[in-house]
Amino acid sequence: xxxxxxxxxxxxQKLDSLPAAPGVYLFxxxxxxxxxxxxxTSLRARVRSYFQDSQSDTRPFIPVLQRTIxxxxxxxxxxxxxxxxxxxxxxxxQRPRYNVKLRDDKDFITLRLGASAGVQRAAxxxxxxxxxxxxxxxxxxxxxxxxxxxxxxxxxxxxxxxxLRTCSDAELAGRRRPCLQHxxxxxxxxxxxPVDRAWYAEQVESVAKFLxxxxxxxxxEIDARMKQAARETRFELxxxxxxxxxxxxxVREGQRVVTVDDIDRDVVGLYREGELVEIAxxxxxxxxxxxxxxxxxxxxxxxxxxxxxxxxxxxxGASLAAGGEGEGPPPPLALVPDEIILxxxxxxxxxxxxxxxxxxxxxxxxxxxxxxxxxxxxxMANDNARHAFAEKQRQADDVQDRLRDLQERLRLPVxxxxxxxxxxxxxxxxxxxGAVVAMNDGELDKKRYRxxxxxxxxxxxxxxxxxxxxxxxxxxxxxxxxxxxxxxxGGAWAPPDLFVVDGGRGQLAxxxxxxxxxxxxxxxxVGLAKERENVAGETMVDRVYLPGQxxxxxxxxTTTSLFLLARLRDEAxxxxxxxxxxxxxxxxxxxxxxxVKGLGAEVKKALLRQVGNAAAIRHADDATLLAVPGVMPRHxxxxxSALPPTAPPPSTPPTPEVDRQRS
Numbered sequence: 001x002x003x004x005x006x007x008x009x010x011x012x013q014k015l016d017s018l019p020a021a022p023g024v025y026l027f028x029x030x031x032x033x034x035x036x037x038x039x040x041t042s043l044r045a046r047v048r049s050y051f052q053d054s055q056s057d058t059r060p061f062i063p064v065l066q067r068t069i070x071x072x073x074x075x076x077x078x079x080x081x082x083x084x085x086x087x088x089x090x091x092x093x094q095r096p097r098y099n100v101k102l103r104d105d106k107d108f109i110t111l112r113l114g115a116s117a118g119v120q121r122a123a124x125x126x127x128x129x130x131x132x133x134x135x136x137x138x139x140x141x142x143x144x145x146x147x148x149x150x151x152x153x154x155x156x157x158x159x160x161x162x163x164l165r166t167c168s169d170a171e172l173a174g175r176r177r178p179c180l181q182h183x184x185x186x187x188x189x190x191x192x193x194p195v196d197r198a199w200y201a202e203q204v205e206s207v208a209k210f211l212x213x214x215x216x217x218x219x220x221e222i223d224a225r226m227k228q229a230a231r232e233t234r235f236e237l238x239x240x241x242x243x244x245x246x247x248x249x250x251v252r253e254g255q256r257v258v259t260v261d262d263i264d265r266d267v268v269g270l271y272r273e274g275e276l277v278e279i280a281x282x283x284x285x286x287x288x289x290x291x292x293x294x295x296x297x298x299x300x301x302x303x304x305x306x307x308x309x310x311x312x313x314x315x316x317g318a319s320l321a322a323g324g325e326g327e328g329p330p331p332p333l334a335l336v337p338d339e340i341i342l343x344x345x346x347x348x349x350x351x352x353x354x355x356x357x358x359x360x361x362x363x364x365x366x367x368x369x370x371x372x373x374x375x376x377x378x379x380m381a382n383d384n385a386r387h388a389f390a391e392k393q394r395q396a397d398d399v400q401d402r403l404r405d406l407q408e409r410l411r412l413p414v415x416x417x418x419x420x421x422x423x424x425x426x427x428x429x430x431x432x433x434g435a436v437v438a439m440n441d442g443e444l445d446k447k448r449y450r451x452x453x454x455x456x457x458x459x460x461x462x463x464x465x466x467x468x469x470x471x472x473x474x475x476x477x478x479x480x481x482x483x484x485x486x487x488x489x490g491g492a493w494a495p496p497d498l499f500v501v502d503g504g505r506g507q508l509a510x511x512x513x514x515x516x517x518x519x520x521x522x523x524x525x526v527g528l529a530k531e532r533e534n535v536a537g538e539t540m541v542d543r544v545y546l547p548g549q550x551x552x553x554x555x556x557x558t559t560t561s562l563f564l565l566a567r568l569r570d571e572a573x574x575x576x577x578x579x580x581x582x583x584x585x586x587x588x589x590x591x592x593x594x595x596v597k598g599l600g601a602e603v604k605k606a607l608l609r610q611v612g613n614a615a616a617i618r619h620a621d622d623a624t625l626l627a628v629p630g631v632m633p634r635h636x637x638x639x640x641s642a643l644p645p646t647a648p649p650p651s652t653p654p655t656p657e658v659d660r661q662r663s
Contacts, residue, residue: 007051010071015051018044022348023076024086026094030070034094038306039083039348043074046347064098064301080351081358088313098301100310109151113208114139124197125172125190126204127165128158142211144315150293158210161247162203163188163240185240206244213264213285215252219245252288262286265339267374268308269381271389275299278392279311280384282377284337294388309346312366316340316356339365343378399442405561406498409553410546412524416498417441420448421528421568422480422511423502424472425576431584432456434476435576438496439568448492451579452476470510473501477514485518495523502569504529504552508545528569542566593617596642603630618643 007015023043027036040046050065077083091099112131126139130151134141145151159166165187167179172191181187188195202225209218226241269280277297283290300307345368346352353366369375407415419439426432438448454472483493501511508527515523527545529552543552544562555562592614593604610628611617617625617639625636 007066008070011051011069014072014074015048018047018074019076020044021076022078022080022083022351023074024083024090026073026075026090026096027065027069027098028071028073029068032071034090034096035068036065036096036098036302037087037090037094039080039087039309039351041080041348041351043076047072047074080348081354082351083348084313084351084355091310100297100300100302100307100314109145109148110134110141110143111145111151111155111211112139112141113204113211125165125195125200127167128155128207130155140208142208145293147293150291154211157247157251158207159186161244162207162210164200164203164207165190167191210248210251213283213288213290215248215288216286219248219252222248263339264337265341265377266337267341267377267381268311268343269378269383269385270304270308270343271382271385272300272304273389275301276389277307278385278389279307280381280388281315282381282384284377292384294385296388296392305344305346308342308344309348309352312340312342312346312352312356316359338363339367341367341369341374341377341381343382344368396441402442402561402564405559406564409559409561410498410524410526410544412498413522414497416496416524418445418496419498419500419564419568420496421500421502421565421572422473422477423569423572423576424454424469424476425573425580426454426469426472427580427584431580431587432472433576433580433583434472435572435579436476436480437568437572437575439564442564444568444571449575450480451575452479453583470506473503473507473510474514477501477511478518481515481518481520481523485520495520497524499523499525500565500568501525501527502530502572503527504543505545508547512547526565528565530569592643596638598638599635600630603628603635606630614643 020042022039022041024037024039025043025047026034029035038046075086077086110131111128112134113128114126114137130148131141143151145154158164159181163186165172166181167175175191178189178192179187182189182193188200190200206218206222209215209221222241222245226238226245229235229238229241264286265284267282267284269282271278271280275298277300279295279297281293281295283292295311297307302310340356342349349366349368353364356364356366367374369378403415403417406412410416417440420436421439422434422436424432424434432454434452434454436448436450436452438445440448452475454475456468456472456475480493481495484495487493499511499515501507504527508525511525511527515521515525525547529543529545531542542555542562544555544565545552553559553562555566591604591608593599593607596604599607606628607617607625611620611624622636625631625639626633
């Protein structure tokens with residue numbers, strides 16, 4: 001009855017006894033790990049469909065599942081809505097391998113309009129900011145946005161024309177004079193200046209209408225305010241309204257009329273080639289196409305209807321989460337539409353619609369149109385998905401062409417799909433840090449970034465500075481290459497296809513020596529020198545140095561493949577500088593108490609604040625130490641063991657300068 005490979009007896013028995021009720025099913029592999037979670041209106045019909053012998057079922061997920069499955073588990077729910085909620089929670093908890101993941105452990109971007117609860121001064125002056133996790137704090141949220149770029153572009157447009165404050169609540173409370181935003185006419189400076197609260201509230205409502213897509217209504221209101229300000233001879237205010245009106249009109253001009261009604265709706269389009277899926281989302285507001293977002297899904301082995309269901313649940317459900325079920329209503333997102341139009345009907349569509357309606361506080365209709373203008377909207381969304389898929393494939397092909405050109409120019413034995421770059425950063429020989437950054441298929445691979453604190457004991461001067469840059473680079477590269485030699489191929493420290501060092505011939509020679517000393521004779525290594533002027537005053541552009549070649553290769557504007565290396569070199573420079581500043585900050589704020597084990601951070605801070613520096617703590621009596629909040633007898637015992645008295649106590653109390661450095 002059931003096709004495919006021989007299924008385990010436990011699975012066959014459960015297939016025969018599945019109930020015809022709504023619920024959630026979990027597929028497990030041979031080791032018991034959950035590999036897929038799904039929901040069904042009828043568990044019996046849905047789960048058995050995966051294993052029935054059918055020549056017409058060509059879904060790639062089916063043979064993979066039949067080879068992988070070792071057990072299955074079902075959970076019966078009262079209705080489709082409960083199945084949707086349970087499925088969403090189980091996916092977050094189990095993180096199954098075959099379920100769709102739109103983002104890597106990140107929430108979708110939203111815009112928050114409001115002030116922090118409990119901050120009295122800030123409550124009257126709301127601001128617009130980018131957030132990832134909405135909370136039930138009384139503010140208004142708008143989104144989700146398909147990318148951080150789209151959200152920040154909208155934020156920039158609002159800040160430029162509507163003069164809401166951009167500072168944080170803490171900055172608002174502590175500011176004593178207007179900031180630069182006020183000087184360039186982008187903020188009214190409510191932090192220090194007497195601003196009309198009614199006017200500010202009017203601006204807040206205008207921003208809300210702008211973000212909701214109510215541009216026609218907003219244009220009429222701004223036009224009326226502009227004319228009224230002109231009649232009152234408040235020409236500066238009228239000019240500000242004029243700029244707002246132009247900004248709104250510019251946005252309206254870029255919107256295409258796609259329907260004749262005023263219903264807010266999102267339209268989902270899908271295009272697929274094998275395991276690669278592209279989803280397009282059209283935001284239609286008041287009958288006009290406001291925005292288009294696209295999402296790429298790789299290794300999508302599940303059918304289209306389940307991809308669409310997962311997309312809707314993750315896009316809207318994850319963004320609406322405000323602490324989980326049962327903790328009060330979440331904040332409504334103004335851009336969650338009344339209709340969501342889908343290209344195919346997912347399992348339990350009614351339950352998804354009911355669940356979303358409960359979350360946003362208004363009815364949400366999920367529709368799969370068969371006729372009318374909504375069919376045209378789905379066709380438009382599918383066309384956008386197809387176009388985005390082709391464009392991203394073209395970009396990927398361009399990267400491959402660049403990598404092939406790079407392989408040819410540098411005479412590399414293999415295509416340099418994985419490239420690493422090393423840079424050394426220090427401050428006058430101190431706080432020396434080495435950084436190794438990585439690039440995979442032309443994109444930065446931050447999971448492979450590494451930093452190394454340079455020890456360099458043999459090259460330090462009496463002041464502790466490291467005076468030999470070559471020795472620092474050798475130490476960093478030797479530690480990096482030693483990991484590669486010990487681990488071999490396939491691990492996190494496996495050697496790349498190409499290694500780049502920031503520098504010229506000298507740095508290249510050091511890198512080659514470090515690699516050869518550890519047996520990596522076949523690792524391609526090049527040096528990338530920065531632009532500079534020679535002794536004759538001539539500008540020498542960025543240059544690539546190859547082993548055994550006297551003359552470097554210049555990075556001309558026509559050699560776009562070499563700019564992959566320049567981009568990676570600049571990233572290594574940024575990353576090493578950040579690591580060096582972090583190390584320097586840690587050193588500057590280090591006290592002897594940091595070396596004492598058994599003291600918490602708050603206890604150390606209280607001791608430094610009330611007693612003083614380490615010398616004062618060393619010679620303080622037990623009563624003085626016990627009088628510090630948080631200090632207990634066991635802490636005193638630890639301090640006596642780690643800081644025994646060795647000199648007379650200080651004659652003067654700690655200075656305010658010391659206190660500031662320790663705080």
